[in-house]
Amino acid sequence: MNLRDEQLEIYRDFLKIPSISAKKMGIEEAASFLKDLLEDRGIGSQVMKTSGHPVVYGEHNIGADRTLLIYNHYDVQPVDPENEWEMDPFSAKVRDGRIYARGSSDNKGTLIARIFGVEEAIRNKELNVNLKFLYEGEEEIGSPNLHEYVTGNKELLKADSVIMEGSQLGDGGRPVVTLGVKGLLYVELKEETGGTDLHSSNAAIAPNPVWNLIAALNSIYDGKRVLIPGFYDDIRPITGKEDSILSEYPFNEDEMKKLFALKAFRYSGSEKLVRELFTSPTCNIDGIISGYNGEGTKTVTPRRASAKLDFRLVPDQDPSKIYGNLKRHLKEKGHNVEIKEFGLEFPVRTDPGSALAKAMIASAEQTYGKKPVIMINSPGTQPMAIFTRELGIGEGVSAIGAGDHNSRAHAPNESVSVENFYRAMDHARNFLKVFR
Ligand SMILES: [Zn+2]
Numbered sequence: 001m002n003l004r005d006e007q008l009e010i011y012r013d014f015l016k017i018p019s020i021s022a023k024k025m026g027i028e029e030a031a032s033f034l035k036d037l038l039e040d041r042g043i044g045s046q047v048m049k050t051s052g053h054p055v056v057y058g059e060h061n062i063g064a065d066r067t068l069l070i071y072n073h074y075d076v077q078p079v080d081p082e083n084e085w086e087m088d089p090f091s092a093k094v095r096d097g098r099i100y101a102r103g104s105s106d107n108k109g110t111l112i113a114r115i116f117g118v119e120e121a122i123r124n125k126e127l128n129v130n131l132k133f134l135y136e137g138e139e140e141i142g143s144p145n146l147h148e149y150v151t152g153n154k155e156l157l158k159a160d161s162v163i164m165e166g167s168q169l170g171d172g173g174r175p176v177v178t179l180g181v182k183g184l185l186y187v188e189l190k191e192e193t194g195g196t197d198l199h200s201s202n203a204a205i206a207p208n209p210v211w212n213l214i215a216a217l218n219s220i221y222d223g224k225r226v227l228i229p230g231f232y233d234d235i236r237p238i239t240g241k242e243d244s245i246l247s248e249y250p251f252n253e254d255e256m257k258k259l260f261a262l263k264a265f266r267y268s269g270s271e272k273l274v275r276e277l278f279t280s281p282t283c284n285i286d287g288i289i290s291g292y293n294g295e296g297t298k299t300v301t302p303r304r305a306s307a308k309l310d311f312r313l314v315p316d317q318d319p320s321k322i323y324g325n326l327k328r329h330l331k332e333k334g335h336n337v338e339i340k341e342f343g344l345e346f347p348v349r350t351d352p353g354s355a356l357a358k359a360m361i362a363s364a365e366q367t368y369g370k371k372p373v374i375m376i377n378s379p380g381t382q383p384m385a386i387f388t389r390e391l392g393i394g395e396g397v398s399a400i401g402a403g404d405h406n407s408r409a410h411a412p413n414e415s416v417s418v419e420n421f422y423r424a425m426d427h428a429r430n431f432l433k434v435f436r
Contacts, residue, residue, distance in 0.1 A: 004422060008099075010037070011112045011421065015092035015101035021075035021141045027053045030074045034135055037112075041119045043133070048153075052145040053137030057156070060122065060131040067130040068356075068435065069159035069387065072111035072166075073139030076103030077410045084412035098406075098415040106409035109402030109416040110166040110424055111135065117428025126429070128436035132159055139165070142343075143383050150390050160394065161356045161435075162387045166401025168409075169420060170373050174250075175364040175427075178398040179357055180377030181384045182281075183313035183347035185322055189216060189330075190306040190338040197291075200299035209305040210290045216335040217307060220326070221283040226311070228329050231281070231322060236315045238279060241352050242376045249274045250373060277379050282312040308342075312381065319344040346385035348396055349377045356395040359435035364400055367427040372400075400427055 001009070014037075019030035031047045031054045038045035038058040045058035053075065079089040079102050087093045089102040101108075121127050134157065136146055150157060167176045191209040198206055220227060238246070253270045267273055290305035292298040313319055323341055330337060350357055352374070364372040384396045402416045402424040403409060 007112075007116050007425070008094075008418065008421070011109065012092040012094075012099065012101075014108055014112055015099070015104055016090050018090045019075050019103070019137070020078050021053060021138050022078050024053075027075070027137050031056050031135075031137060034074055034111075037115060038133065041115065042122065043118070043131075045133070048149075050138075050145045050149045055137065055149055056133070056135040057153075058131075058133035058135075060118070060127075062127055062130055064127075064129050064436075066128075066161070066436065067132060067159040069132045069134060069157060069162045069391075069393065070114060071134050071136070071162060071164050071387070072107055072114070073136040074108065074111065075137045075140050076106070076108070077140050079412070081412060086413055089412075089414075094418065097419065098417050099421070100413060100415045102414055104414050104416045105168065105401070105403030105407035106414070107139075107165045107401065109421050113402050113421055113424035114428045116425045118432065120425075120429045121432040126433045128432070129161075132157060143386075146383055147386055147390070150386050154391060157387075157391055159387075159391060162384070162391075162393050162396040163356075163360075164382055164384055164396065164398040166403075166424075167378075167398050168401055168403035168405065168407060169368070171250075171405055172370075173368065173404075174370045175368045175372045175400040176375065177357070177360050177364055177372045177400065178375045178378045179352060180315070180349035180396065181345075181347060181382045181398075182377055182379060183315075183317060183319050183385065184343060184345040184381040185311040185313060185319040185326075186308070186342040186344075187310075187323070187326070188306060188308050188340045188342060189213060190304065190340070191216070191336070192304040192338070194303045197303050198301040200301045203301045206301055208301055210302060212335070213288070213290070213305040213307060213337065216330060216333075216337045217285065217309075219330070219333045219335060220309075226281065226283050228322060228325050230325050231317075234316045234318060234321075235281070236349070238376075239351075242349075245352060245374045245376050246274055246278060247271070249278075249375070251277075278376055279314060281314050281317060282310075284310050284312070286310055312379070313347050315347045315349040315377070317347060319346060345381050345383060346389055347377065348384045348388050350395045350397055352376070354395045355435065356397055359431055360397050360399055363427060363431040363434055367423060367430050368400075399431070400424065 019026040034056045092101040191213040193209045286308040291302035
């Protein structure tokens, strides 16, 4: 067997371990598989306990001044609906140049490809930085113990740069480099007016919690601007370099409208839409529950109403400060809603001129032969700030992974093209060659 075939077989063996975190399956097995894989490549590693599933930690020190932390996760999503799979989701079958398995693209392909890229860089003495590896086993259930693990191991994890799990190859085969993430504040608002639903004739004398909730929601957002005091105060201005990255972002308004099956966007013009997508914070209602929503009619004055909201935040908005301001704002406006917080993530935006961003962009172009698509930060959220804030790491990126737009992550028949798996490996090595 040649080296590449051997590497593909190891990737397949890893995919055959059904490490579904939500079902607590295959976790120990996947963790010890990774520990052995690192150790066989001369990378010191250990399986570390957390309050949940273990973390696999690895380290390769070459005595350099700088250290790169590589984050991936070894857990995968459940497979259901299982009957929509054309093969056993853990058979790792190769068909027409693609390898099919749950977790092949999210995120085992990238994880393994990076290890092989590192191995080749070590063998060819191309490494310029020390490496640390952190493999989490709870990403697909929302990383409930990552924060505790990171803050409890600050010295061990100390690094100068971090790469997150990886985005996929974009449309037209252009690699995507993401220089940060939006933050998140997730809350629930609850309005309760009594202990029982009432006949709606009582609406004449009993308050309706839905109207109260709507009034509270309207006091938060007017459809264009968030009305929480200070909400926009800490937003970091876009630099000239970031501005030109935004101008180059490929976005076709008509095509995207079709893809999203939308009647209309909130704004018109591709340039405006790109700017809103990457640089504006949002206030989104995820859902509202109350009263009667069944067939026909029921005349009722409900006893309670609730809404879930998420705010996507941009650098340098602070989710905990905004949460505090939101609570104060509602009280001051006289809304008696109960408020509960369901999650806070800080935003991150890495300087496009940083050593990490420059090396990632240059090596992506070299490996894929195409100019990378750059995002100044993802419009979505990943727990990147756990590393940048808790460990004081100045630069973080989400690098290209092994997946592509046909990979169907989280869905049935998830797959990775074998060629892309090898290219992700080459990219990891090419990146390490130029990163210092
Ligand atoms: Zn993932």
